Amino acid sequence: MSAAPDPLPAHSLWEAATPRGTALERLASVDECDVAVIGAGYTGLSAALHLCEAGLDAAVVEAAEPGWGASGRNNGQVIPTLSRPDPDDIVARHGEAGERFVAMLRDSASLLFELVRKHGIDAEAEQTGWVQPVHTPGRIRVAERRVRQWLRYGAPVELLSREEVRAMLGSDAWHGGWQNRSGGHINPLALARGLARTVLASGARIYARSPVSSFERVAERWIIRTPEGEIRARALILATNAYTGAFSTSLAPELAREVVPVLSWQMATQPLSAEARRTIIPGRQAMSDTRGELHFARYDARHRLVTGGALIAPFDAAARLKQMVGARLRRLWPQIGAVGFDYVWNGAIGMTSDYLPRIHRLGPDAYAWVGCNGRAVALSIALGRELAKAVAGTRAQELALPFTAPAPLPAHGLLRQLAPLMLAVYRHRDRREL
Numbered sequence: 001m002s003a004a005p006d007p008l009p010a011h012s013l014w015e016a017a018t019p020r021g022t023a024l025e026r027l028a029s030v031d032e033c034d035v036a037v038i039g040a041g042y043t044g045l046s047a048a049l050h051l052c053e054a055g056l057d058a059a060v061v062e063a064a065e066p067g068w069g070a071s072g073r074n075n076g077q078v079i080p081t082l083s084r085p086d087p088d089d090i091v092a093r094h095g096e097a098g099e100r101f102v103a104m105l106r107d108s109a110s111l112l113f114e115l116v117r118k119h120g121i122d123a124e125a126e127q128t129g130w131v132q133p134v135h136t137p138g139r140i141r142v143a144e145r146r147v148r149q150w151l152r153y154g155a156p157v158e159l160l161s162r163e164e165v166r167a168m169l170g171s172d173a174w175h176g177g178w179q180n181r182s183g184g185h186i187n188p189l190a191l192a193r194g195l196a197r198t199v200l201a202s203g204a205r206i207y208a209r210s211p212v213s214s215f216e217r218v219a220e221r222w223i224i225r226t227p228e229g230e231i232r233a234r235a236l237i238l239a240t241n242a243y244t245g246a247f248s249t250s251l252a253p254e255l256a257r258e259v260v261p262v263l264s265w266q267m268a269t270q271p272l273s274a275e276a277r278r279t280i281i282p283g284r285q286a287m288s289d290t291r292g293e294l295h296f297a298r299y300d301a302r303h304r305l306v307t308g309g310a311l312i313a314p315f316d317a318a319a320r321l322k323q324m325v326g327a328r329l330r331r332l333w334p335q336i337g338a339v340g341f342d343y344v345w346n347g348a349i350g351m352t353s354d355y356l357p358r359i360h361r362l363g364p365d366a367y368a369w370v371g372c373n374g375r376a377v378a379l380s381i382a383l384g385r386e387l388a389k390a391v392a393g394t395r396a397q398e399l400a401l402p403f404t405a406p407a408p409l410p411a412h413g414l415l416r417q418l419a420p421l422m423l424a425v426y427r428h429r430d431r432r433e434l
Contacts, residue, residue, distance in 0.1 A: 011318075012345035013268040013306065014072060014189035021066055021193040022200060027207035027229040033059040035391050036224045036233035038212050038251075041071035042376065043239035043369065045195040046115075046384025052202035054392045059231050060204060061224060063211035063247040067192025070242055073347025074377060075266055075306055076188040077286040077298055079130050080109040080155070080180055083373045084355035087149040093356065094402035104386060104400035106155045108378035109182040115381065116186070121194030123186045124301040130183025130286045133165045133174030138434035139290050143178040156181040169287060170279040173332045177289070185286040185298040188377065211247035217363050235391035238368035239384070241376065242350030252368065257408035258358050259350035259370045260419045265321055266308040268300065268343040269329075272336070277303060280333050292426025294374075295328065304342070305329070312420045318344040349374045351419070353409065359383075359401050365391055367401075 035051050037044045040062035051058040062068070082090070082105065090105075091098040113127045134140050143159055150157045160168065162176045196206055210226040215236060217223075222236040238244075238252060245256030272280065281287060281299065288296035297307040309325040311317055326339040352358060352371040357379070359369045367387050372379065386400050396403075409415055 011343050012073060012189075013266075013300065013304065013343040014076075014187055016343065017300070017302070018187060018189045018193060022197055024065070024206050024208035027061055027210040027226045027231065029229050031059050031205065031207075031229070031231045033057045033205075033231060033233050035059075035235045035237065036061065036222060036231040037237045037239060038215070038224065039069075039239035039241075039243075040066040040192075040196060040206055040208070041069050041239060041241065042192065042195070042380035043241070043384040043387070044237065045192065045199055046381045047237050047239065047388045048199045048204045048206075049195065049202060050385045050388035051392070052199065052204050054388065056392060058199075058204040059233070060199065060206040061210050061212055061226060061231060062206065062208050063243075065208050066196035066206065067189045070347045070349060070372070070376060071192045071380070072189035073266065073345060074188050074264070074349075075296060075298065075308060076185045076300075076377065077130065077288060077296065078109045078112055078127075078184045078186060078378045079286065079288070079375055080105055080107070080182055080378050081146070081150075081375065082355060082357075082379075083375050086146055087153055090356070090402075096397075097400070097402040100398075100400035101402050102153055104382050105379065106150070106153050108382035109180070109184065111385070112186070112378050112381045113184065116191070116194075119194070119198045121191065121198065123191040123194055125184065125186045125191075126284055127182070127184040128284045128286070129179050129181045130288075131160070131165070131168060131177060131179045132289060133160075133169060133177035133287065134290045135174060135295070135430065136433050137175045140176045141434060142290055143176060147178045150180070168283060168285065169281055170335070171332050174289065179285070183286055183378075186377070187300065212251055213248045214250050217366075220364075222366060235365035236362065236367070237387050237391060238362065238366070239387075241370050241372055242348040244370060246348075252362075254406040254408050255358070255360070255368060255370050257412040258406060259352055260409070260412070260415050261348040262351050262419050263314065263346045264308065264349045264374065265310060265317065265344065265346045266306065267321060267325055267341050269305040269307070270340045270342055271303040272299075272305055276336055279335055280305070291430045293423060293430055295332065297329075310423050312423050317346075349376070357383075358406070359403055360406055361403055367391065
């Protein structure tokens with residue numbers, strides 16, 4: 001029921017640029033702890049770190065290595081919003097818990113950057129802000145709505161005119177937009193590996209290459225089983241998101257069927273010249289626009305433009321993406337000149353039907369969440385802290401966790417196969433004016 005993990009792709013920029021992580025042992029015996037954490041991505045590592053700070057004994061068990069999943073494969077944009085739902089949507093759905101969640105989301109990017117600074121994690125962190133330009137004139141109403149709502153919650157946001165976006169991004173392709181100054185970008189794999197080292201230094205254990213096959217409640221303890229060992233804990237945090245069903249179909253089948261894992265392709269250009277960088281995103285902000293077929297970009301520490309694309313069919317993916325995204329970059333920034341790509345890689349993101357995350361109580365002192373919808377970097381760090389509070393005994397009325405019951409998607413297997421076809425729908429919507 002479990003599969004051996006593949007290594008991180010050698011053609012990933014982050015794998016090429018990031019020092020190797022700490023050598024970790026498999027779980028090959030019985031471990032006793034206060035809290036067991038399944039998954040060593042951002043959520044699991046953040047939870048373990050905050051548990052240690054609260055004086056609790058934590059053990060993390062990971063099917064592959066820290067950062068192997070989406071935490072080490074994403075674009076590295078630190079965005080303190082969800083992809084589609086705005087604050088009013090979240091509050092309308094979840095009431096007071098939704099208000100607390102919105103406040104947590106508002107502060108999520110700052111929490112990440114503060115954590116990096118506090119623990120001296122070398123994650124190439126740049127808190128330069130995040131910009132969302134609008135790709136048609138009518139979509140300026142989207143930016144106006146988001147700025148209006150986020151200002152009510154005290155977020156550092158502002159509306160941008162077409163001229164301001166042109167100066168900020170160096171392109172005439174967009175029609176205005178908005179920015180959140182607390183956002184930015186990081187090397188995602190360096191963040192994951194740095195968090196793992198910090199968690200170990202704080203006193204927790206991390207077991208690697210130990211896929212969990214099941215967990216159950218026995219005599220007021222949670223029993224977490226792997227092929228070679230088990231963990232017995234008072235409390236449990238499940239933090240596997242889009243990879244919940246990747247190694248074992250018996251781990252949490254209801255949660256695995258709540259999300260549709262979709263491949264997200266990332267790409268890194270050759271380093272841009274100093275001349276090009278003077279006009280192409282000169283302030284080094286993270287940028288992702290209002291398209292469903294997202295146009296996005298940010299710089300890495302070596303002045304590569306890190307971007308990406310999407311495909312309906314994955315055949316000959318790297319070559320097709322280089323041609324398609326190269327042409328896109330030349331349209332957006334004619335001054336870029338010839339575009340060469342040194343790296344193309346992918347990872348899975350967990351999509352939900354309404355673009356909202358799912359946060360669950362699994363039983364006494366047991367919690368989980370799935371459904372990042374492409375916005376997990378800042379959100380995962382914040383949710384890890386909040387889940388740690390939950391198992392430490394914070395009252396539900398004080399948590400920024402809007403709980404729901406698991407709701408598996410009907411015909412989940414068929415939806416997984418059909419999901420790439422949504423790209424055609426997104427392209428059609430993108431061509432329409434509001």
